[in-house]
Every structure is written in structure tokens, then in C-alpha cells.
Amino acid sequence: MTRGRFITFEGGEGAGKSTQVLRLVARLESAGHEVVKTREPGGSPGAESIRDLVLRGAADRWSPVTETLLMYAARRDHIERVIRPALSRGAWVVCDRFADSTRAYQGAAGGTAPGLIAALETFVLEDIKPDLTLVFDLPVDIGLARAHARAGAEMRFESKGAAFHERLREGFRAIAEAEPERCALIDASGGMDEVEGEVWRAVSDRLTIHG
Numbered sequence: 776m777t778r779g780r781f782i783t784f785e786g787g788e789g790a791g792k793s794t795q796v797l798r799l800v801a802r803l804e805s806a807g808h809e810v811v812k813t814r815e816p817g818g819s820p821g822a823e824s825i826r827d828l829v830l831r832g833a834a835d836r837w838s839p840v841t842e843t844l845l846m847y848a849a850r851r852d853h854i855e856r857v858i859r860p861a862l863s864r865g866a867w868v869v870c871d872r873f874a875d876s877t878r879a880y881q882g883a884a885g886g887t888a889p890g891l892i893a894a895l896e897t898f899v900l901e902d903i904k905p906d907l908t909l910v911f912d913l914p915v916d917i918g919l920a921r922a923h924a925r926a927g928a929e930m931r932f933e934s935k936g937a938a939f940h941e942r943l944r945e946g947f948r949a950i951a952e953a954e955p956e957r958c959a960l961i962d963a964s965g966g967m968d969e970v971e972g973e974v975w976r977a978v979s980d981r982l983t984i985h986g
């Protein structure tokens with residue numbers, strides 16, 4: 776059995792990631808692939824419990840370093856229980872946020888030392904690396920307006936200031952620029968169908984789809 780493919784969606788608040796994850800999963804399933812749709816923080820029962828700690832409450836509830844460690848505790852559980860087993864049996868894994876969100880939120884925007892994040896990537900991710908990462912890029916004000924329109928309890932990062940979200944956007948753009956083989960920068964400012972087309976082009980250009 777060949778290893779499955781691992782696709783991650785990344786980008787700031789309200790960029791349209793979760794909307795497009797659903798559409799991509801539907802397309803891959805129609806092409807005959809077994810697809811596991813999952814998300815971070817979370818994706819396994821233990822990691823979902825950590826998600827509640829990280830995404831709820833006051834903006835300053837955790838320091839950036841503490842947040843980094845919580846994210847990596849959650850990520851390790853998610854990898855052990857969901858991602859690695861799925862890839863091993865040949866399924867495609869489509870994940871709404873992954874390790875680049877830690878680089879951008881806790882690193883570029885939050886100020887956690889890049890060396891700590893790099894060390895966690897080495898020892899916690901081991902060989903788990905996305906085959907393709909779709910980096911959704913959108914002006915900060917548009918993303919926050921979209922996110923506010925669908926407000927819920929998970930508002931901790933949305934409640935951080937505009938400067939935080941500008942650093943976040945730059946952080947994601949820098950990741951896409953530094954790793955062009957893994958990452959495709961997606962212009963997320965268009966309508967949902969337009970963005971869906973852009974995502975599908977990136978996936979079908981870079982990965983081999985059945986059928």
C-alpha cells in the first residue's frame with residue numbers, strides 16, 4: 776500500500792479555509808480517494824480538549840511560548856492517533872491548519888523564538904510533512920470582517936489587535952515564499968467558486984489525482 780497524501784490549509788482568520796476544505800474533500804472523494812478530513816488545533820479527542828484551552832478566553836490567557844507547547848502537545852496526539860494511521864493505510868488527509876499556523880501565530884505574530892519552533896518540528900513531527908500546503912492570502916480587514924460575521928466562542932485570536940494580524944499575514948506569505956515546492960499561495964479575496972477553482976488547480980497540478 777502506498778502512503779497517502781497530506782494536504783494542509785493555512786492562513787489568517789476568516790480567509791475561507793474551512794469552506795474550501797469541505798469542497799476539496801468532496802472533489803477528492805468523487806475522484807475515488809479515501810479522504811480523512813481533520814483540523815487543528817484538535818482532530819483527536821485529546822487535542823480537541825487542548826483546542827478549548829487555546830481558542831477560548833482572554834487574548835493574554837497564555838504567553839506565546841506556552842501556547843506553542845500546548846499546540847505541539849495537541850499536534851503530537853493528532854499525528855499519533857489520526858494522521859499517521861490514515862497516511863499509512865493510503866488515505867488522503869486534508870487538514871484545516873497545521874504546523875505553519877504555529878510558525879505564523881506563535882512565531883511571526885507572537886514572538887516565540889524560531890529555534891524553539893524548529894526544534895519542536897524536528898522532534899514532534901518527525902517525518903510527517905505536508906505534500907502540499909495551500910496558503911490562503913487575504914487583506915486583514917476582509918478576513919476579520921468575514922470571521923466576525925460568523926462569530927462564536929472561539930474568538931481568542933480574532934480578539935488580538937490589527938498589528939498582530941498584519942504580522943500574521945506577513946508570516947504566512949514568508950512561509951509560502953520560502954518553500955515554493957510545498958506551498959501554493961492562494962488569492963482568497965475572490966468569491967467561493969473562484970477560490971475553489973484556484974485550490975483545485977493547485978492540487979491537480981501538483982499531486983496525481985485518480986480518474
Ligand SMILES: Nc1ncnc2c1ncn2[C@@H]1O[C@H](COP(=O)(O)OP(=O)(O)OP(=O)(O)O)[C@@H](O)[C@H]1O
Pocket residue numbers: 786787788789790791792793794795921922924925963964965966967968970
Ligand atoms: N470566498 C469567500 N467570499 C466571501 N465569504 C466567504 C468566502 N469564503 C468563505 N466565506 C465566509 O466567510 C466566513 C469565514 O469562512 P471560513 O470559516 O471558511 O474561514 P476560515 O479561514 O476557516 O476562518 P478561521 O481561520 O477563523 O477558521 C464564513 O462565514 C464563510 O461563509
Ligand SMILES: [Mg+2]
Pocket residue numbers: 792793794871
Ligand atoms: Mg476555519
